[in-house]
Amino acid sequence: MLDTARAAGVPVVYANDERDRWRSDAPGLIREALEAANGALIAPLAPDEGDAVVLKHRYSAFDHTALDVLLSSLQVERVVLVGAATEGCVVQTAIDARERGLKASIVVDACATTDPELERTALRYASLVGGVHLERWDG
Numbered sequence: 001m002l003d004t005a006r007a008a009g010v011p012v013v014y015a016n017d018e019r020d021r022w023r024s025d026a027p028g029l030i031r032e033a034l035e036a037a038n039g040a041l042i043a044p045l046a047p048d049e050g051d052a053v054v055l056k057h058r059y060s061a062f063d064h065t066a067l068d069v070l071l072s073s074l075q076v077e078r079v080v081l082v083g084a085a086t087e088g089c090v091v092q093t094a095i096d097a098r099e100r101g102l103k104a105s106i107v108v109d110a111c112a113t114t115d116p117e118l119e120r121t122a123l124r125y126a127s128l129v130g131g132v133h134l135e136r137w138d139g
Contacts, residue, residue, distance in 0.1 A: 001082065001110060004139055006048065011074050014053045015061030026053040059092040068100055078103035082110035087122035095130040105133040
């Protein structure tokens with residue numbers, strides 16, 4: 001999915017939890033993750049040079065970050081979300097995107113959860129109440 005987006009010229013933006021470090025060191029967080037025991041698993045998902053990285057401290061990638069400024073500068077009209085903690089970070093970011101006038105989609109089979117029942121509830125809420133489009137990746 002990432003390669004397809006990049007090849008089409010679609011901006012790829014990462015939002016990562018800074019884990020209460022308050023250092024604003026995105027390259028350091030990425031390097032640490034890649035050097036960890038299972039780093040090879042996430043290597044294909046790591047940002048490429050030129051991908052933007054937003055560090056966050058809350059569930060939503062919009063909450064107290066410059067994400068809205070970045071997306072505006074890129075003239076983005078729709079965000080397509082994938083990631084971990086579907087029922088928390090992904091859904092909250094999608095709803096916040098909608099509140100900012102953006103279209104939002106969640107690629108449900110490119111997300112992870114630790115609680116499938118809670119994930120189903122959150123996705124249903126995001127779709128029916130938040131107006132978030134749910135889709136599957138067929139790439």
